[in-house]
Amino acid sequence: ENTPEGKKRAQLAGLLTSPDSSEKLPKHVPYLIIGGGTAAFSAFRSIKSNDAKAKVLIISNENRKPYMRPPLSKELWYTPNANEDPIKDYRFKQWTGSERSLFFEPDEFFVDPEKLEDSVNGGIAVAQGFAVKKVDAQSRTVTLNDGYKITYNECLIATGCAPKNLPMFRDAAPNVREKVMVYRTPDDFDRLRRYATEKRTIAIVGNGFIGSELACSLAHYSKENGGGKVYQIFQEGGNMSKVLPNYLSRWTMSKMKNQGVCVIPNASIKSATRDEESLKLELNNGMTLLSDIVVICVGCSPNTNLASPSKLEVDRSLGGFVVNAELEARRNLYVAGDASCFYDPLLGRRRVEHHDHSVVSGKLAGENMTGAKKPYVHQSMFWSDLGPEIGYEGIGLADSSLPTVGVFALPSATEGRSSTDNLTENRDADDGSKHTIIVNEKSQTDAVTCQDDANEEQPNYGRGVIFYLKNEKIVGVLLWNLFNRVGLARTIINQNKKYDDLNEVAKLFEIHS
Numbered sequence: 001e002n003t004p005e006g007k008k009r010a011q012l013a014g015l016l017t018s019p020d021s022s023e024k025l026p027k028h029v030p031y032l033i034i035g036g037g038t039a040a041f042s043a044f045r046s047i048k049s050n051d052a053k054a055k056v057l058i059i060s061n062e063n064r065k066p067y068m069r070p071p072l073s074k075e076l077w078y079t080p081n082a083n084e085d086p087i088k089d090y091r092f093k094q095w096t097g098s099e100r101s102l103f104f105e106p107d108e109f110f111v112d113p114e115k116l117e118d119s120v121n122g123g124i125a126v127a128q129g130f131a132v133k134k135v136d137a138q139s140r141t142v143t144l145n146d147g148y149k150i151t152y153n154e155c156l157i158a159t160g161c162a163p164k165n166l167p168m169f170r171d172a173a174p175n176v177r178e179k180v181m182v183y184r185t186p187d188d189f190d191r192l193r194r195y196a197t198e199k200r201t202i203a204i205v206g207n208g209f210i211g212s213e214l215a216c217s218l219a220h221y222s223k224e225n226g227g228g229k230v231y232q233i234f235q236e237g238g239n240m241s242k243v244l245p246n247y248l249s250r251w252t253m254s255k256m257k258n259q260g261v262c263v264i265p266n267a268s269i270k271s272a273t274r275d276e277e278s279l280k281l282e283l284n285n286g287m288t289l290l291s292d293i294v295v296i297c298v299g300c301s302p303n304t305n306l307a308s309p310s311k312l313e314v315d316r317s318l319g320g321f322v323v324n325a326e327l328e329a330r331r332n333l334y335v336a337g338d339a340s341c342f343y344d345p346l347l348g349r350r351r352v353e354h355h356d357h358s359v360v361s362g363k364l365a366g367e368n369m370t371g372a373k374k375p376y377v378h379q380s381m382f383w384s385d386l387g388p389e390i391g392y393e394g395i396g397l398a399d400s401s402l403p404t405v406g407v408f409a410l411p412s413a414t415e416g417r418s419s420t421d422n423l424t425e426n427r428d429a430d431d432g433s434k435h436t437i438i439v440n441e442k443s444q445t446d447a448v449t450c451q452d453d454a455n456e457e458q459p460n461y462g463r464g465v466i467f468y469l470k471n472e473k474i475v476g477v478l479l480w481n482l483f484n485r486v487g488l489a490r491t492i493i494n495q496n497k498k499y500d501d502l503n504e505v506a507k508l509f510e511i512h513s
């Protein structure tokens with residue numbers, strides 16, 4: 001967005017309200033935040049509630065005021081505002097039925113950066129379209145890309161992460177590159193929506209959160225809009241395989257197919273060439289596809305460019321700025337959100353790329369910037385929706401490389417199989433002994449074994465709970481179509497103990513009610 005073209009688009013859309021030159025920005029602010037996303041805005045709220053007249057300056061290299069990202073791959077595609085481009089204020093319908101905007105607050109909420117210093121009641125100003133290149137923690141000074149310096153009392157780095165591309169597309173000819181995009185901003189939504197509205201063919205690469213959510217949303221949008229094919233191509237055997245155990249990942253993939261996504265697992269793109277209109281994609285499994293646009297959803301990298309000039313440490317394996325449990329990188333310098341590699345006193349060093357974490361860590365950083373000195377001990381959660389039949393929430397280390405135990409409720413007793421045991425475990429064939437599935441029928445006496453027989457009808461993993469284990473303790477919980485139980489899951493993780501019978505723990509989740 002901070003390209004000349006992005007700036008021009010923002011100007012045309014009346015978005016650019018920031019000063020045209022950094023000279024007009026304050027030379028000193030009590031609170032300075034680098035990055036203008038979710039963690040930044042959450043930090044502002046918490047600073048303001050602890051220091052009512054706080055003056056907070058956000059430096060953001062985007063040309064928009066702070067906004068949330070989750071609806072970009074979900075709700076916005078289900079909101080019927082077909083004729084608007086762009087959709088005004090990016091308004092969308094929440095699951096409660098009420099409408100809201102992607103933006104946390106309307107424009108009027110913000111103070112003009114030129115007036116912040118003189119504002120009697122303080123407030124928040126956003127310097128849009130400016131980037132920070134360096135922080136000097138010793139002299140408490142940030143330097144912008146153009147060399148302008150601002151001093152601070154307390155500073156937060158909340159630079160988030162940037163989508164990765166694949167080398168074959170990054171290094172491709174311009175006529176191929178113009179048919180390839182990543183997905184993170186409202187501009188990306190606008191661009192992809194234009195393709196979808198024109199009933200074009202869209203190929204998504206990646207099986208993770210964005211790839212899977214977007215594939216579902218686009219398939220739905222195409223149906224409503226009367227056409228447009230959606231491919232989802234990935235190397236793995238099923239959707240969301242970094243989070244879901246194999247059996248559930250494959251089951252989810254079959255649901256995605258039912259929704260109209262043309263899923264191509266176990267595949268990667270070997271070559272991409274351009275004809276008049278579209279890209280010809282040759283896959284390593286021998287398939288050839290024609291697509292009008294390719295959306296690369298292969299993860300993101302934390303924005304840590306300013307680490308080296310600022311002499312800040314970046315975690316070698318997890319990425320992100322290394323901070324302690326209080327989210328401090330140095331004295332008076334904090335890091336929150338996607339870019340923060342923090343020390344979780346319970347689960348060890350971590351980096352989390354989810355909305356709730358950015359809210360909670362931003363809030364804590366804001367409190368600590370106003371003197372609280374609190375550790376980050378609250379386990380944040382995440383959620384995702386994959387069409388009408390799948391919604392899940394997770395907490396802790398929901399990582400499918402760990403051993404898991406999943407306990408599921410069968411929707412009815414009509415599956416035609418029964419056993420006298422109340423519960424029967426079985427091993428997922430492809431996973432060896434790593435993942436245990438327990439299928440648990442509603443009836444008190446009848447129970448059902450989920451067979452490992454390929455000819456057997458697949459069980460319906462309609463609702464359940466999955467425990468992720470490390471050293472035999474529960475370190476993560478995934479609530480599968482099971483809502484309002486995150487608090488319980490959090491309590492169980494915080495108990496940090498070994499349970500003899502995970503089925504007893506599962507019963508606490510009342511998966512049948």
Ligand code: FAD
Pocket residue numbers: 034035036037038039040059060061062068069070071072073130131132133158159160161183184185210303306336337338339352353354355356358381382383384
């Ligand atoms: P960001 O929101 O990325 O904000 C960082 C900001 O800093 C950006 O504006 C960036 O341009 C700016 N910046 C970077 N470097 C500099 C610099 N040097 N100077 C100035 N500014 C800079 N999570 C969920 O839990 N549930 C969901 O359903 C969900 N859906 C998502 C859907 C999409 C399409 C995407 C992309 C993400 C989704 N996420 C979801 C993830 C969630 O949005 C992120 O974890 C969250 O946005 C991270 O917040 P942040 O403030 O750390 O970073």
Ligand code: NAD
Pocket residue numbers: 073166205206207208209210211212213234235236241242268296297298299300353354355382383384385
């Ligand atoms: P992701 O980490 O969820 O998934 C990345 C996927 O990229 C992997 O699962 C793999 O399939 C693929 N991949 C990685 N390297 C590859 C390679 N070299 N070639 C081919 N495929 C490769 O990342 P994402 O889906 O791109 O999402 C980006 C960020 O946004 C993540 O931080 C994610 O957590 C966040 N997000 C979260 C939610 C949510 O919480 N509901 C929703 C959307 C996005």
